[in-house]
Amino acid sequence: MKVQGVPMRSIWVESDGWSVGVIDQTRLPHAFVKVTLSTADEAGHAIRSMLVRGAPLIGATAAYGVCLAMRQDASDGALEQALTMLRATRPTAVNLHWALDGMRQVLAPLKPSERVAAAYRQAAALCDEDVAINRAIGEHALKLFQEAWDKKGRKGRLNVLTHCNAGWLATVDWGTALAPMYLAHDAGLPLHVWVDETRPRNQGAVLTAWELGQHGVPHTVIADNVGGHLMQHGEVDLCIVGTDRTTARGDVANKIGTYLKALAAKDNGVPFYVALPSPTIDWTIQDGVKEIPIEQRDGAELSDVTGRLPSGDIATVRITPPGSPAANYAFDVTPARLVTALITERGVCPATEEGMLSLFPERRAQRSAAK
Numbered sequence: 001m002k003v004q005g006v007p008m009r010s011i012w013v014e015s016d017g018w019s020v021g022v023i024d025q026t027r028l029p030h031a032f033v034k035v036t037l038s039t040a041d042e043a044g045h046a047i048r049s050m051l052v053r054g055a056p057l058i059g060a061t062a063a064y065g066v067c068l069a070m071r072q073d074a075s076d077g078a079l080e081q082a083l084t085m086l087r088a089t090r091p092t093a094v095n096l097h098w099a100l101d102g103m104r105q106v107l108a109p110l111k112p113s114e115r116v117a118a119a120y121r122q123a124a125a126l127c128d129e130d131v132a133i134n135r136a137i138g139e140h141a142l143k144l145f146q147e148a149w150d151k152k153g154r155k156g157r158l159n160v161l162t163h164c165n166a167g168w169l170a171t172v173d174w175g176t177a178l179a180p181m182y183l184a185h186d187a188g189l190p191l192h193v194w195v196d197e198t199r200p201r202n203q204g205a206v207l208t209a210w211e212l213g214q215h216g217v218p219h220t221v222i223a224d225n226v227g228g229h230l231m232q233h234g235e236v237d238l239c240i241v242g243t244d245r246t247t248a249r250g251d252v253a254n255k256i257g258t259y260l261k262a263l264a265a266k267d268n269g270v271p272f273y274v275a276l277p278s279p280t281i282d283w284t285i286q287d288g289v290k291e292i293p294i295e296q297r298d299g300a301e302l303s304d305v306t307g308r309l310p311s312g313d314i315a316t317v318r319i320t321p322p323g324s325p326a327a328n329y330a331f332d333v334t335p336a337r338l339v340t341a342l343i344t345e346r347g348v349c350p351a352t353e354e355g356m357l358s359l360f361p362e363r364r365a366q367r368s369a370a371k
């Protein structure tokens with residue numbers, strides 16, 4: 001996408017041909033800061049600290065983290081050490097494991113002398129695939145936006161609600177849930193987006209609002225608990241969110257609060273869509289509530305708030321009483337029964353095992369073998 005009219009991706013190889021550039025998402029929206037990663041440890045820190053975040057971007061950053069590790073030491077031991085360190089950065093997004101599995105599959109059979117070039121080729125291919133996948137998701141989801149607009153009699157505006165940030169900042173480019181928003185806006189569809197602030201890290205208020213503003217997409221930031229009220233009053237035509245891991249039967253792990261939004265949508269007959277790139281599908285599990293690991297982060301992310309003072313200085317202040325513990329669950333799981341449809345790069349399907357296999361028939365054989 002573009003920043004101040006300049007096309008860019010959320011991760012890139014610098015002009016030196018080996019170091020990796022990313023946007024420091026912890027500085028947005030008040031500062032647009034690019035950071036260069038030069039070691040695998042810096043890549044690991046960027047993921048753990050959420051300087052970069054979003055399932056696909058976590059995978060891409062980890063892949064380049066392996067590249068940086070191979071530049072320093074391409075031995076078998078160094079490869080395993082880098083894979084282990086990066087795999088441990090965050091537990092929920094399956095893209096991290098998919099990306100690292102892909103790096104290991106390509107690199108392990110090679111001689112150390114061949115690994116650096118192969119690693120950068122694999123990471124670049126992963127990034128290009130992510131961009132293509134997200135664009136395709138955008139096109140499929142755009143048809144659903146247009147259907148909703150027609151159903152509404154093409155009057156007023158199309159109100160879409162989203163949670164957290166599943167935009168180009170969460171991926172290499174385009175985003176997943178936000179990809180159709182850009183395409184719809186550019187196609188002249190009168191779109192308006194309700195942006196859940198998404199406590200406690202505020203990815204909606206901070207990142208989604210920034211992204212949409214950069215692209216000129218009309219939007220309104222709302223508190224996380226407003227969505228149900230808006231749905232009751234007919235102010236939401238559809239919901240669309242991203243995902244960090246979706247099971248083989250369509251259970252969806254996503255940012256904390258997604259489940260409650262899906263419940264409100266179900267109760268009010270509002271379509272609830274999940275933008276689902278295939279690398280985010282965990283074909284090895286069925287029951288998301290029982291089997292998806294839910295990240296718990298530092299309670300300070302909830303008890304403290306960071307923002308800009310009138311002076312322009314950035315400050316962090318505590319909002320909870322000293323001594324009050326805070327529980328900071330970063331994700332929840334929306335059962336497939338609450339999902340209207342999954343929007344993948346291959347098309348739209350019901351959130352069911354058969355629905356997903358209809359789009360990914362090559363997985364049918366694997367599932368039969370696993371049973």
Ligand SMILES: CSC[C@H]1O[C@H](OP(=O)(O)O)[C@H](O)[C@@H]1O
Binds near residue numbers: 056166203242
């Ligand atoms: C396109 S995946 C975006 C997904 O990742 C976010 O989590 P986090 O910001 O903690 O990495 C959130 O769950 C988004 O839906």
